[in-house]
Amino acid sequence: MDIISRAEWGARAPESRSTVPWSKRTVFMGHYSAASATQTPRQIQDYHMRVRGWSDIGYNFLINSVTGDLYEGRGWTVLGAHCADHNTESIGVCVIGKDQAGRQDVSDAARRAFKWLYDEANDRKGKRLTLLGHRDRGSTECPGDEIYAWLKAGLPIVGQPPATQPKPPAGAKPAPGTPIAFPLPSGWYFGPVTGPDYSVSGKYGRTFRGRTDRAWLQEWASQLARRGWSVGKGRSWLGKAGNDGIYGPEYRALALAFQKDQHLDQDGLIGVNSWNAAYRNPVT
Ligand SMILES: [Zn+2]
Known part of the structure; x- marks a missing residue:
């Protein structure tokens, strides 16, 4: 999977930065922007720098909740500004979009991107990072109920819902044997x-x-x-x-x-x- 670099999304240069060694990274933390999925990383960065007065966009990475596009924020080892008092140990990943009750707001593509980034983080760390939502460490609704429940379930990827039963093309033979139900629990x-x-x-x-x-x-x-x-x-x-x-x-x-x-x-x-x-x- 490709990470869209800061240069590619037109990031402003950070006003300052400090790095965190991988040895201090222990948490992979999910956030959401609680705004429209059409928001760009640059708009979020402008808000963080101009309105909040931060040195850069607050998150380490961002993922569009609809397209699954994955953006570099501060990156793996730069101290973020996404969860007060927990930025050293936590890599903060923001899902751009909001949680609307009763519907799936985070697409399968976005989930796969998030999961891919988490696996990549674990590979780089050489050890599993603890998955948390912002609300585990701060007084906030972030990252919303949908993402939070998914984080707590361990990021299961269940794939696309089964399509309508395909019609056999001309000359196709029906599947041989007797169907056997999938033997693993849902999402495994x-x-x-x-x-x-x-x-x-x-x-x-x-x-x-x-x-x-x-x-x-x-x-x-x-x-x-x-x-x-x-x-x-x-x-x-x-x-x-x-x-x-x-x-x-x-x-x-x-x-x-x-x-x-x-x-x-x-x-x-x-x-x-x-x-x-x-x-x-x-x-x-
Ligand atoms: Zn948050």
Whole structure:
């Protein structure tokens, strides 16, 4: 994912700055602007510098709640101005937009950008940062109920709602076998061992609905084989390790190829949409 740099969004130069070493960063903090999603980072910066009298835009990063565009604010290691008394330990990320009750204001694209930035922060830190909302450390509604609930749930990405059942194109064959329901809890997926708790890799041998994670992941790849994919040791997919049920680069490559084939979001993670597509979508 690309971070839109300060130069690209036309930032004013900061009046002063001080840096914070990664060793002091322990928190990844979510905010929202509580204003229109059409607000630009430059408008927010102008407000922070001219009206609030700060040295620069207050946040370390910003994400548009509709487009998911990700903007550099002060960046990773510059002291921010987003949560009084907690700017040293916290990387502050503002979602540009507001929370309107009863509707999803933060798009899937914006959620993916936020999650990507959080994963990137953890990689750079070499350790998981604590996810907090501004309201955890200040007397404020920020970041609004929608973002706050999502932060507290650990940023699950559930993907797009299932599209209307696609009509089989001429010559397409119905999916082989009997559909099996997605075995993991809502919002979970088969993914890397380095991911959060809801990223199920098969390495820990966890049990879901009476079978191990490994058996379920093998089941999914076997379904792809029934659909005609060349899967297994020495074959085109999972050729090195075979269908061992332990998520790694080979399963990721297979998931990406299948998602591309099925016009799904291409994230390489096997969540409910990639699972269901294997059992329900016609073979084209
Ligand atoms: Zn805030």
